[in-house]
Amino acid sequence: MSQILHSSSVKKLITKGLKAECKSLRENNIFPQLKVILVGSDPASLIYTANKKKYCEKIGAICEIVALDEKISEADFRKTIDQINKDELVHGCIIQLPLPKHLSHLDVGHLVVKEKDVDGFNPENLYALMRNGNDSKDFISCTPKGILTLMQESQIAVAGKHVVIVGRSMIVGKPLAMLLTNHNATVTLAHSQTENLKTLTKSCDILVSAIGKANFIDETYISANKNQVIIDVGMNTDAQGQLCGDVHYERVVNLVSAITPVPGGVGPMTIVSLAQNLLQASKNKLSL
Amino acid sequence: MSQILHSSSVKKLITKGLKAECKSLRENNIFPQLKVILVGSDPASLIYTANKKKYCEKIGAICEIVALDEKISEADFRKTIDQINKDELVHGCIIQLPLPKHLSHLDVGHLVVKEKDVDGFNPENLYALMRNGNDSKDFISCTPKGILTLMQESQIAVAGKHVVIVGRSMIVGKPLAMLLTNHNATVTLAHSQTENLKTLTKSCDILVSAIGKANFIDETYISANKNQVIIDVGMNTDAQGQLCGDVHYERVVNLVSAITPVPGGVGPMTIVSLAQNLLQASKNKLSL
Numbered sequence: 255m256s257q258i259l260h261s262s263s264v265k266k267l268i269t270k271g272l273k274a275e276c277k278s279l280r281e282n283n284i285f286p287q288l289k290v291i292l293v294g295s296d297p298a299s300l301i302y303t304a305n306k307k308k309y310c311e312k313i314g315a316i317c318e319i320v321a322l323d324e325k326i327s328e329a330d331f332r333k334t335i336d337q338i339n340k341d342e343l344v345h346g347c348i349i350q351l352p353l354p355k356h357l358s359h360l361d362v363g364h365l366v367v368k369e370k371d372v373d374g375f376n377p378e379n380l381y382a383l384m385r386n387g388n389d390s391k392d393f394i395s396c397t398p399k400g401i402l403t404l405m406q407e408s409q410i411a412v413a414g415k416h417v418v419i420v421g422r423s424m425i426v427g428k429p430l431a432m433l434l435t436n437h438n439a440t441v442t443l444a445h446s447q448t449e450n451l452k453t454l455t456k457s458c459d460i461l462v463s464a465i466g467k468a469n470f471i472d473e474t475y476i477s478a479n480k481n482q483v484i485i486d487v488g489m490n491t492d493a494q495g496q497l498c499g500d501v502h503y504e505r506v507v508n509l510v511s512a513i514t515p516v517p518g519g520v521g522p523m524t525i526v527s528l529a530q531n532l533l534q535a536s537k538n539k540l541s542l
Numbered sequence: 543m544s545q546i547l548h549s550s551s552v553k554k555l556i557t558k559g560l561k562a563e564c565k566s567l568r569e570n571n572i573f574p575q576l577k578v579i580l581v582g583s584d585p586a587s588l589i590y591t592a593n594k595k596k597y598c599e600k601i602g603a604i605c606e607i608v609a610l611d612e613k614i615s616e617a618d619f620r621k622t623i624d625q626i627n628k629d630e631l632v633h634g635c636i637i638q639l640p641l642p643k644h645l646s647h648l649d650v651g652h653l654v655v656k657e658k659d660v661d662g663f664n665p666e667n668l669y670a671l672m673r674n675g676n677d678s679k680d681f682i683s684c685t686p687k688g689i690l691t692l693m694q695e696s697q698i699a700v701a702g703k704h705v706v707i708v709g710r711s712m713i714v715g716k717p718l719a720m721l722l723t724n725h726n727a728t729v730t731l732a733h734s735q736t737e738n739l740k741t742l743t744k745s746c747d748i749l750v751s752a753i754g755k756a757n758f759i760d761e762t763y764i765s766a767n768k769n770q771v772i773i774d775v776g777m778n779t780d781a782q783g784q785l786c787g788d789v790h791y792e793r794v795v796n797l798v799s800a801i802t803p804v805p806g807g808v809g810p811m812t813i814v815s816l817a818q819n820l821l822q823a824s825k826n827k828l829s830l
Binding site for chain 1 (some may be wrong): 674702713723728729730731733737745
């Protein structure tokens with residue numbers, strides 16, 4: 255029987271800890287506050303930002319969605335972020351992606367100051383990750399951090415294991431490669447230009463798919479030994495309009511040792527990581 | 543017959559271009575200048591810094607070795623670098639590693655300002671590399687850049703190929719993984735904790751060793767198909783006191799399609815990259 259890596263119980267456990275931590279911060283007159291910058295009204299972005307707000311409030315933190323007109327000028331957009339960067343009451347700030355076309359050339363990594371960059375996109379935070387500085391004050395990108403937490407809490411060892419990550423984005427693939435390398439995994443970063451992808455995916459211990467292609471990874475990508483762990487980062491819509499992952503779950507679920515479902519796998523862990531980073535940012539400010 | 547990837551002819555060709563570029567900069571009253579900070583008198587460091595100075599002068603650039611006492615205080619060490627960071631006449635600054643013990647806790651990536659960081663160790667330069675910003679104004683770490691140049695000039699394609707890099711340092715392994723990923727290679731980063739290393743090294747198209755262990759990679763790590771490219775980054779001393787690489791050259795040379803010798807392979811390319819970065823830094827200043 256394959257182990258289904260639902261994140262609900264892990265999330266529940268961590269949430270309990272975050273609530274206690276938040277309470278203790280509030281008792282020290284620190285009120286963790288997140289600003290989520292949302293430009294325009296992309297339907298998926300509306301859902302994602304609402305979920306982030308809901309979870310922050312659940313643990314006792316303050317979260318404001320800063321909704322900006324989709325035609326906002328670059329100057330006004332930058333001004334809004336700069337004000338948040340300087341706001342003493344705000345501990346974390348994230349920019350919901352994607353940005354509208356006229357802002358999409360901006361490098362989000364350089365917009366939010368590193369101390370409030372709870373998304374872990376700032377060069378200093380990525381550098382700390384790459385360097386494995388082991389400073390818990392730095393912020394690790396939320397999805398990679400959530401994937402590691404889920405595996406750790408599910409007793410899936412990564413040290414020495416061969417992990418194949420499909421997808422080389424700055425949000426998942428690349429930072430996850432660094433994070434798992436630092437945790438002693440042997441990581442292969444595969445992508446659209448990879449030759450013999452199936453040979454690679456069949457040969458690894460842990461397969462992470464982060465490419466955004468509905469049901470792309472099917473049984474032909476999986477080892478016959480039924481000993482692989484499959485982590486599905488995809489959040490796609492299939493031909494029937496249903497939410498689905500990068501992995502063809504039904505065709506794969508009985509061929510593996512463990513697999514994350516979509517929804518209910520990696521997705522919720524990303525928000526958990528965000529909240530962890532927000533509380534860390536609040537504690538960092540305390541120690542300044 | 544295996545192709546021996548001597549860097550001499552590539553170096554000659556690039557040197558010619560660098561000389562012409564340097565001449566043209568001087569005609570515009572830009573005199574490219576590198577400062578090499580050397581603390582103490584480690585014998586290998588003395589040779590490396592002297593080689594860097596010699597090559598810079600060969601192409602027409604100015605290079606000063608700033609020799610500091612091995613007992614210099616951290617404060618004085620930092621002050622020296624700060625002065626160089628502010629010196630309008632200096633275009634590039636590198637810190638020769640290793641530093642003595644009392645300075646080895648310092649993060650060299652944060653010492654030299656990004657505009658003069660011709661070693662490519664600054665967080666902003668590593669971020670640009672990770673992000674594949676394609677901005678030629680950023681500096682790519684010298685050894686990774688030199689390896690890519692050597693392969694490109696030797697008509698060794700990397701796109702789509704599976705590259706296994708052994709060694710996950712911040713100077714070679716990690717930045718090289720990012721650089722080759724950006725050039726569409728499929729990169730596996732292996733290291734001391736990798737299980738089944740030989741299976742991995744035998745299965746790849748291109749094997750890069752950067753671990754600093756004399757003659758570690760022997761015929762047992764190599765595919766029987768004689769179709770692999772071997773890049774040896776090691777600069778070690780063997781039991782007989784001879785300079786040697788990570789790869790047992792004699793045992794491997796006839797089992798591969800191409801291999802870099804040590805010395806005369808990757809090593810000289812690192813200095814070429816450094817000079818390229820220095821001239822780039824000088825040109826960047828022109829355009830400011």
